[in-house]
């Protein structure tokens with residue numbers, strides 16, 4: 001089986017499972033799970049923040065961050081394509097009473113900072129209070145450059161806004177840029193980084209920020225039902241992931257490059273960004289191709305703009321098998 005639906009489909013490796021089995025545990029709601037505490041300290045050091053907090057999911061981490069930055073009736077500026085705007089069930093409005101001000105993402109995934117500035121509301125009772133600028137890196141696999149991030153942070157500071165980065169795949173961005181995440185994320189007030197995507201943990205996201213911010217986020221996490229007890233089992237997987245699965249992300253990017261090249265040779269319009277490949281298919285082919293690939297043991301999400309994602313459970317041979325399955329369909 002070659003599963004290209006997402007980098008979330010990975011199964012914990014034998015080494016990761018062993019680390020989970022052997023984890024020293026406590027009750028993290030009481031703050032005494034030593035493995036959770038170690039993960040949080042390690043993550044804070046890697047990202048260069050005062051503190052970190054473990055969440056079960058990226059969705060909850062983003063929502064807790066937004067709820068910690070914004071009060072009821074406050075506004076966040078973010079992209080139309082932002083995960084926390086588009087793919088998190090509207091949680092910021094449903095549970096946070098936060099108003100989203102969405103701005104179209106440019107083709108490279110960034111927001112036009114002049115548009116961001118124009119969207120910031122003046123202090124007037126007619127308007128929601130604009131409090132936060134939220135960006136995402138990578139976004140649809142695309143990397144936002146450090147220079148752009150610095151300019152966005154500078155604008156937010158000048159306008160008195162806080163900044164949040166959804167860094168679900170921040171290690172992919174850092175790998176692509178050849179930077180440390182610490183340098184790439186410098187200046188953000190908070191960063192959410194998933195352990196369960198390219199890093200291969202079964203669950204878990206860390207939220208980074210100042211001690212005061214993480215104190216607020218801990219309260220939001222409890223309200224959202226994310227206080228976990230012997231969470232060291234998950235934290236052990238996260239620690240293992242940070243230790244063993246960061247450097248190898250370059251291999252996922254290389255595999256995505258091979259996949260993109262092979263698909264382009266079939267005459268298909270292809271884009272590749274980090275570990276994601278997007279291929280545009282003739283409408284009539286989307287469903288039959290999906291069924292053909294499935295029969296060949298290649299799992300994808302169907303659609304006319306098919307997204308294929310590489311990860312640590314797909315090696316170069318798996319990419320070749322996937323390409324063979326595409327070739328037999330298009331050369332039938």
Ligand SMILES: Cc1ncc(COP(=O)(O)O)c(C=O)c1O
Pocket residue numbers: 056057058059060062083084136138166168169194196205
């Ligand atoms: C950019 C981004 N942010 C946040 C999330 C949410 O993560 P989770 O699935 O752990 O809730 C995802 C999940 O795919 C994502 O791609």
